[in-house]
Amino acid sequence: MLTQYLTEETFLFADDVPGWREAIEIVAAPLADSGAIGRDYIDAMLESIAAPGGTYIDLGFGIALAHARPERGVVRTALSALRVRPDVLLNDEEAHPIALFFCLAAADAESHLAAMASLARLLSNEPARNALLAAHDSADALAVLKTGDDQ
Amino acid sequence: MTKFLAVCSTGLGSSFMVHMNIEQVLKELGIAGIDVDHADLGSVSPDSADAIFVGRDIAEAASGLGDVVVLDSIIDLNELKTKVAEAATRHGHSA
Numbered sequence: 252m253l254t255q256y257l258t259e260e261t262f263l264f265a266d267d268v269p270g271w272r273e274a275i276e277i278v279a280a281p282l283a284d285s286g287a288i289g290r291d292y293i294d295a296m297l298e299s300i301a302a303p304g305g306t307y308i309d310l311g312f313g314i315a316l317a318h319a320r321p322e323r324g325v326v327r328t329a330l331s332a333l334r335v336r337p338d339v340l341l342n343d344e345e346a347h348p349i350a351l352f353f354c355l356a357a358a359d360a361e362s363h364l365a366a367m368a369s370l371a372r373l374l375s376n377e378p379a380r381n382a383l384l385a386a387h388d389s390a391d392a393l394a395v396l397k398t399g400d401d402q
Numbered sequence: 403m404t405k406f407l408a409v410c411s412t413g414l415g416s417s418f419m420v421h422m423n424i425e426q427v428l429k430e431l432g433i434a435g436i437d438v439d440h441a442d443l444g445s446v447s448p449d450s451a452d453a454i455f456v457g458r459d460i461a462e463a464a465s466g467l468g469d470v471v472v473l474d475s476i477i478d479l480n481e482l483k484t485k486v487a488e489a490a491t492r493h494g495h496s497a
Contacts, residue, residue: 307411307459310419311475318415355415364418371419374477375426 252369253396256330260285262389262396263333271341271349272297275317278333278354287329288356295319296354306347313350313384314374315341321357328362330355330370334386351384373399404493405437406486407451409467411460413442416476420455423479427486433495453489469493 261281268274275296282288296317299305308315333352341347353370357363374380379399386392408420417440424438441450443460446467453469461472469492471485490496 304411304459304463307416307457309457309459310416310477312477314477316415320412367415367418368422371422371477375419375423375479377479380477 252365252400253330253373254393254400256328256366257332257393257396259389259393261329261331262392263331264336264388265333266336268335268339271300271339271343274333274335274339274349274352275300275354278317278331278352281331282329282354282356285329287325287327289324289326291324292319292356295323300342306341306344309341309347309349310374312374312380313338313348314353314380315347315349315351316353316355316370318355318357321359321363325356325358328356328358328366330366332392334384334392369399403435403437404453404490404495405439405451406453406455406489407446408438408440408455409443409446409460409464410440410457411443413440413445416457417441420457420473420476420482423477423482424455424486427479427483428490431483431487431490433487433490436490436493436495452493455485455489 279293296319331354338348338350341349382395408417410417421440448468454467455471456464457476464470
């Protein structure tokens with residue numbers, strides 16, 4: 252399921268990302284480039300994070316799941332990820348250091364739930380989560396995802 | 403039937419993850435007879451559920467919704483297991 256969406260092109264690594272807005276732009280870029288989302292979807296995610304309570308996308312353990320509503324420019328369901336070193340502060344808040352951003356664009360409720368379910372299973376699994384956070388390149392990260400898919 | 407509700411701002415993302423994880427934890431704890439669902443904050447009222455699980459960021463907005471359980475992380479199964487077991491006990495279910 253996850254390896255269907257996360258590939259060498261969509262699982263990214265970046266050092267010294269200046270801030271959370273830049274991180275969102277970087278993680279969303281491959282989805283915009285492939286035409287899965289329009290510019291409006293990136294703006295919707297940025298607005299959502301900056302809105303009161305918007306840091307709820309911080310799942311814990313330095314992992315954030317950026318997403319917005321399908322009607323804000325999703326063309327087809329897609330997922331991307333970005334590991335940043337060092338962490339960046341979500342909405343510039345000290346309480347929300349983020350090491351791994353996911354960007355989820357769901358074209359409809361059903362595919363959204365399927366992708367969320369796969370991500371929840373993966374990220375709630377402590378060894379898999381730690382292995383994913385420890386990855387230094389997309390080959391490492393994809394190997395972890397593949398293990399999850401096989402289970 | 404006792405009802406646990408996972409709630410987030412949109413009802414689309416994190417609440418669904420918490421919903422799934424609560425079901426898994428209840429199974430691991432061997433607790434039956436609790437209905438689990440998820441919803442967005444705007445559609446929830448104090449009589450929507452016996453216990454409401456939220457992330458820390460909407461803890462304040464959710465106060466006043468009755469038995470509100472605040473999670474530091476929505477993907478930490480150990481934390482969730484403890485808090486679900488406590489909530490289940492409060493509502494008459496024992497592990």
